[in-house]
Amino acid sequence: xxxxxxxxxxxxxxxxxxxxxxxxxxxxxxxxxxxxxxxxxxxxxxxxxxxxxxxxxxxxxxxxxxxxxxxxxxxxxxxxxxxxxxxxxxxxxxxxxxxxxxxxxxxxxxxx
Amino acid sequence: xxxxxxxxxxxxxxxxxxxxxxxxxxxxxxxxxxxxxxxxxxxxxxxxxxxxxxxxxxxxxxxxxxxxxxxxxxxxxxxxxxxxxxxxxxxxxxxxxxxxxxxxxxxxxxxx
Numbered sequence: 001x002x003x004x005x006x007x008x009x010x011x012x013x014x015x016x017x018x019x020x021x022x023x024x025x026x027x028x029x030x031x032x033x034x035x036x037x038x039x040x041x042x043x044x045x046x047x048x049x050x051x052x053x054x055x056x057x058x059x060x061x062x063x064x065x066x067x068x069x070x071x072x073x074x075x076x077x078x079x080x081x082x083x084x085x086x087x088x089x090x091x092x093x094x095x096x097x098x099x100x101x102x103x104x105x106x107x108x109x110x111x112x
Numbered sequence: 113x114x115x116x117x118x119x120x121x122x123x124x125x126x127x128x129x130x131x132x133x134x135x136x137x138x139x140x141x142x143x144x145x146x147x148x149x150x151x152x153x154x155x156x157x158x159x160x161x162x163x164x165x166x167x168x169x170x171x172x173x174x175x176x177x178x179x180x181x182x183x184x185x186x187x188x189x190x191x192x193x194x195x196x197x198x199x200x201x202x203x204x205x206x207x208x209x210x211x212x213x214x215x216x217x218x219x220x221x222x223x224x
Contacts, residue, residue, distance in 0.1 A: 032211050043116075043203050043215040044155060051211075089155060097143060097167045097210050099157035 002027040004092050006103025013080050014111055021106045023090035024072040032093040033066060033073045034100070039086045048075070080110045114138040116216035118204050124222045125194055133189045133219045135204030144187045145205040145213060146179065148172070155203065161187065194223045 003026040013019045025033075031052040036044035050057045050064045050073065057064050061080075066073040077084055087107050091100040117136045125131050137144050146158040159179055160167040166179065178190045187206075191198055201220050205213040 034212070036215070043118075043217045046212060046214060049212065093211065097160060097162055099145065099160055099168060099170070100147075100155075100213060101157070102155045104154045 002030055002092055002094060002101040004090060004101050004103040006090050006106060008106060009104065010107045010109070012109045012111060015080060015082060017080055019075075019077045019080050019084070019108055019110075021075045021088055021090070021108070022072060023074070023092075023103050024070075025092040025101075026071070027092070027094060028068075028071065029094050030092040031095055033064070034091050034093070035062075035064060035075050036089045036091065036102075037086045038089060038105070044089060077108075080108075082110050082112050084108060085110045116204055116206055116214055118202075118216040118219050120219060121217065122220045122222070124224065127196060127223055128193050131191050131194055131221065133191075133202050133204075133221070135187045135189075135206075135216055136185050137187055137204065137206030138208070138214060139185070141206035141208045141214075143167075143207040143210055143213075144179075144181070145207075146189045147203045147205060147215075148200040149203065149218075150200045158189070158202075191221075194221075196223050199223045 006023045034049035037047045038044045063076040087105045089105045090103045119134045144161040149155045159169040159173045176192045201218040203218045204216045207213045
């Protein structure tokens with residue numbers, strides 16, 4: 001089955017700096033890669049996603065890149081703000097009605 | 113903006129008791145999921161539900177678990193005889209397209 005590895009497990013950045021979180025997946029059939037932000041005591045919130053027919057997608061300060069050959073994808077947050085502090089999870093999905101497979105999460109702390 | 117809702121937010125129960133966790137998915141979504149997250153760990157898939165039947169289930173989803181869509185809006189997860197290791201956050205998710213899955217705020221289940 002699919003396995004998703006996520007690094008780093010914790011990340012601290014100064015406000016205004018960029019943050020990058022990386023994930024690798026094992027199943028080459030996976031074709032959808034969402035990123036979720038989870039704040040304390042809340043459910044995962046979908047913030048951006050990318051499908052396998054696209055190499056990069058951007059939404060304001062957030063971007064995701066995908067390298068299908070290497071089977072890895074990354075989340076990039078620019079101009080970080082204290083409210084970006086949260087746990088970020090990457091996930092992968094195979095075609096069909098299949099479950100999301102999550103990485104272990106990255107705790108991002110943005111220091112003001 | 114439509115959102116997934118879950119009740120209760122926190123459930124405390126004694127070992128061996130039955131619990132029912134309730135979810136109201138986003139209306140017009142067709143795919144429904146339950147995930148769980150043990151404190152500090154990654155989100156794990158339990159079961160997916162489509163067209164009034166289970167599509168897929170994980171090894172966690174044993175005979176003690178069941179799901180039901182009793183009417184057009186609710187989606188429930190029942191644990192028949194809770195164990196200490198069932199203590200976790202339980203998240204319901206729904207999707208209209210199989211891809212984007214939207215999560216509820218979760219129910220914290222504490223088994224004593």
